Amino acid sequence: MPHDLTAPLSGKPQGPLSGLQAAVKDMYDIAGSRTGGGNPDWLRVHAPAPATAPAVQRLLDAGATIIGKTVCDEFFFSLAGMNAHYGTPLNPRAPDRLPGGSSSGSASATAAGACDFALGSDTGGSIRVPAAFCGIFGIRPTLGRVSLAGVMSMAPSFDVPGWFANGPGVFEQVGKVLLEGERVHAPVNELVILDDACAEADADLVSVLRNALHDMGRDLPNLRHARIAPNGLDAWRDIFRIIQASEVWQTFGEFVEKHQPRMGPGIRERMQFAASVKASDVAKARADHAQARAHIHGVAQPGKVLVLPTAPCIAPLLESSFDNLESFRVRAMRLTCIAGLGALPQVSLPVGTVKGAPVGLSFIGWRGADEVLLSLAVKLARYCGRAG
Amino acid sequence: MPHDLTAPLSGKPQGPLSGLQAAVKDMYDIAGSRTGGGNPDWLRVHAPAPATAPAVQRLLDAGATIIGKTVCDEFFFSLAGMNAHYGTPLNPRAPDRLPGGSSSGSASATAAGACDFALGSDTGGSIRVPAAFCGIFGIRPTLGRVSLAGVMSMAPSFDVPGWFANGPGVFEQVGKVLLEGERVHAPVNELVILDDACAEADADLVSVLRNALHDMGRDLPNLRHARIAPNGLDAWRDIFRIIQASEVWQTFGEFVEKHQPRMGPGIRERMQFAASVKASDVAKARADHAQARAHIHGVAQPGKVLVLPTAPCIAPLLESSFDNLESFRVRAMRLTCIAGLGALPQVSLPVGTVKGAPVGLSFIGWRGADEVLLSLAVKLARYCGRAG
Numbered sequence: 001m002p003h004d005l006t007a008p009l010s011g012k013p014q015g016p017l018s019g020l021q022a023a024v025k026d027m028y029d030i031a032g033s034r035t036g037g038g039n040p041d042w043l044r045v046h047a048p049a050p051a052t053a054p055a056v057q058r059l060l061d062a063g064a065t066i067i068g069k070t071v072c073d074e075f076f077f078s079l080a081g082m083n084a085h086y087g088t089p090l091n092p093r094a095p096d097r098l099p100g101g102s103s104s105g106s107a108s109a110t111a112a113g114a115c116d117f118a119l120g121s122d123t124g125g126s127i128r129v130p131a132a133f134c135g136i137f138g139i140r141p142t143l144g145r146v147s148l149a150g151v152m153s154m155a156p157s158f159d160v161p162g163w164f165a166n167g168p169g170v171f172e173q174v175g176k177v178l179l180e181g182e183r184v185h186a187p188v189n190e191l192v193i194l195d196d197a198c199a200e201a202d203a204d205l206v207s208v209l210r211n212a213l214h215d216m217g218r219d220l221p222n223l224r225h226a227r228i229a230p231n232g233l234d235a236w237r238d239i240f241r242i243i244q245a246s247e248v249w250q251t252f253g254e255f256v257e258k259h260q261p262r263m264g265p266g267i268r269e270r271m272q273f274a275a276s277v278k279a280s281d282v283a284k285a286r287a288d289h290a291q292a293r294a295h296i297h298g299v300a301q302p303g304k305v306l307v308l309p310t311a312p313c314i315a316p317l318l319e320s321s322f323d324n325l326e327s328f329r330v331r332a333m334r335l336t337c338i339a340g341l342g343a344l345p346q347v348s349l350p351v352g353t354v355k356g357a358p359v360g361l362s363f364i365g366w367r368g369a370d371e372v373l374l375s376l377a378v379k380l381a382r383y384c385g386r387a388g
Numbered sequence: 389m390p391h392d393l394t395a396p397l398s399g400k401p402q403g404p405l406s407g408l409q410a411a412v413k414d415m416y417d418i419a420g421s422r423t424g425g426g427n428p429d430w431l432r433v434h435a436p437a438p439a440t441a442p443a444v445q446r447l448l449d450a451g452a453t454i455i456g457k458t459v460c461d462e463f464f465f466s467l468a469g470m471n472a473h474y475g476t477p478l479n480p481r482a483p484d485r486l487p488g489g490s491s492s493g494s495a496s497a498t499a500a501g502a503c504d505f506a507l508g509s510d511t512g513g514s515i516r517v518p519a520a521f522c523g524i525f526g527i528r529p530t531l532g533r534v535s536l537a538g539v540m541s542m543a544p545s546f547d548v549p550g551w552f553a554n555g556p557g558v559f560e561q562v563g564k565v566l567l568e569g570e571r572v573h574a575p576v577n578e579l580v581i582l583d584d585a586c587a588e589a590d591a592d593l594v595s596v597l598r599n600a601l602h603d604m605g606r607d608l609p610n611l612r613h614a615r616i617a618p619n620g621l622d623a624w625r626d627i628f629r630i631i632q633a634s635e636v637w638q639t640f641g642e643f644v645e646k647h648q649p650r651m652g653p654g655i656r657e658r659m660q661f662a663a664s665v666k667a668s669d670v671a672k673a674r675a676d677h678a679q680a681r682a683h684i685h686g687v688a689q690p691g692k693v694l695v696l697p698t699a700p701c702i703a704p705l706l707e708s709s710f711d712n713l714e715s716f717r718v719r720a721m722r723l724t725c726i727a728g729l730g731a732l733p734q735v736s737l738p739v740g741t742v743k744g745a746p747v748g749l750s751f752i753g754w755r756g757a758d759e760v761l762l763s764l765a766v767k768l769a770r771y772c773g774r775a776g
Binding site (some may be wrong): 016019093096114169350356 | 406408409453455456478480481483497498499500501502503505523553554555556557558560561737738741766771772
């Protein structure tokens with residue numbers, strides 16, 4: 001864990017998270033400490049934060065101790081979990097593989113037992129993918145249900161703070177502290193397995209997920225199979241990609257042009273792409289997004305939970321080629337764009353392994369279903385680790 | 389998780405463990421449920437427990453939910469984590485390897501994320517070894533500091549309830565709920581690496597532990613090297629083995645003779661040995677134990693913490709031969725007998741991996757140092773997962 005925060009920050013002595021140890025992605029302000037966003041040039045030119053992000057403050061007020069800040073992918077613009085400047089955080093559950101990102105260090109610290117839970121963020125999969133790769137619980141909440149104040153932006157149409165945990169109880173308890181805004185309660189009466197999402201994933205991974213769902217059977221409502229994306233998931237991925245890139249440039253373009261920061265492989269190319277996106281393409285993508293979102297909301301009605309692989313594969317090997325990582329990113333975003341475009345909450349559960357590496361099973365709920373998904377995770381956790 | 393406890397038992401709505409999910413080794417009584425001790429014949433002939441073990445009740449009163457009972461090695465008489473009747477619980481961190489035992493299912497459930505923490509017990513290493521093999525935190529408390537009421541006996545001179553956790557905060561919080569009796573506080577001012585214990589362990593494993601200690605350097609007092617066992621650890625192991633066997637026969641002999649239970653490989657042979665131990669050998673072992681204990685207490689003075697590998701190797705492969713497992717047991721008990729004979733507390737931290745399988749670093753404290761060791765674990769947890 002790099003940067004200015006050297007000593008742990010103790011929380012209040014009493015509270016629902018009393019005694020728990022937490023790590024925080026280097027994207028959240030902590031008063032007196034600089035926020036780096038995974039890039040050393042950003043770190044260098046920014047002053048220490050004047051105040052602590054409310055999400056972090058809530059954790060401290062609830063009794064948690066902040067043990068430090070964690071490395072993340074630069075500008076949060078990657079799902080791989082590599083950082084060319086600070087190094088790649090260890091995937092403790094598959095040491096020869098990447099941890100996933102961009103909330104890489106938070107996932108790594110949690111999976112290693114360095115902490116009980118950790119804050120990250122998710123724009124295009126940055127909580128969900130590392131949760132799956134590192135074999136831990138992870139949630140991307142409903143857009144807007146956790147405060148983004150004092151948190152670096154990436155692409156505001158999709159940015160959500162989220163968290164990882166090693167155990168189901170801690171996972172749920174953190175939600176009780178962080179979630180605000182509208183909670184929409186409904187009993188889960190239907191699970192819909194997204195066949196088009198499953199078709200994007202490796203067969204052996206899907207087989208582990210099927211076994212897990214089979215084991216969970218008596219604790220689940222009836223399962224139904226359906227496709228979600230009328231024109232294919234790749235079309236949705238492309239909408240996501242255009243809007244994300246255009247917003248990334250709005251967020252970071254001025255800084256990049258002024259400071260010409262060093263950027264690692266992949267990040268550099270994507271930032272160039274972000275600079276080049278045409279206004280007409282963005283306009284079309286926003287119109288398509290409205291349509292996709294309406295479609296997704298039509299499916300994700302209260303009471304209905306969508307089931308899919310969190311990631312299409314196990315974590316890529318550390319020595320993966322640039323091309324392999326690009327191809328992994330494309331495949332992963334076909335799955336992660338669903339909750340992203342829909343602004344929906346999604347939890348990933350560590351249900352088993354393929355070739356010894358963790359795989360995640362995801363549940364997407366309706367807007368405001370965050371508490372329902374966390375409670376579902378607690379109920380289904382007893383099946384974790386059995387499949388594979 | 390086998391047996392009678394099918395629905396989770398909810399704890400009180402408020403408390404220091406509120407919302408946390410726990411599993412319990414099938415050795416603790418839960419009112420209305422039968423306690424099986426890993427053997428189906430024991431389970432069959434015993435009635436449901438009239439009351440819940442106080443240790444379990446404390447967890448419920450503190451707000452934890454009990455999600456179920458976990459498989460263990462039969463009569464707790466193994467460190468391997470196999471059960472010939474119920475199957476071998478998965479080692480989620482090394483699926484091709486054994487989980488370690490006898491608190492196998494509790495370690496497995498914790499490492500898998502099925503729960504936040506789990507109760508086990510430790511006579512000759514039954515918490516420490518599976519904690520190391522499954523890559524989680526584990527504590528064998530000071531003898532007598534956690535209630536054994538309503539818990540099956542094995543060898544009362546050494547039996548201690550203990551627990552596993554995935555994260556350091558949960559690990560410490562459980563101690564605040566379960567530990568009773570005399571707490572002996574002192575600042576840790578010296579760490580003593582036990583060279584004779586390290587010499588029993590595989591070189592690549594010791595190398596990972598040395599790297600971890602090196603990383604932890606600035607958070608540790610000065611390190612010193614020393615040997616602990618004047619006549620070799622094997623002599624201490626033999627003392628432990630004789631007393632343990634004689635007490636196991638006192639505990640289970642009548643049942644074994646009356647019911648002739650089916651027993652799996654290894655357990656059967658050790659139970660036969662237990663039946664055959666001579667009173668004269670036990671008398672000599674008890675005298676030697678008194679001497680060894682005095683020696684250990686002379687070393688483990690308040691303020692001094694002993695450092696050693698939790699286990700001498702990574703978890704044996706699932707397909708290990710009988711002879712390999714016997715040899716593993718002998719090697720492991722050369723390390724585990726130290727805290728056992730001394731009635732001392734020991735914590736194991738998941739500091740890294742060898743060949744992708746977890747290894748544990750152990751700290752042994754003085755009698756009553758349990759809270760100090762848990763606090764040390766919290767302080768050092770930030771280094772977990774970095775070495776290897």
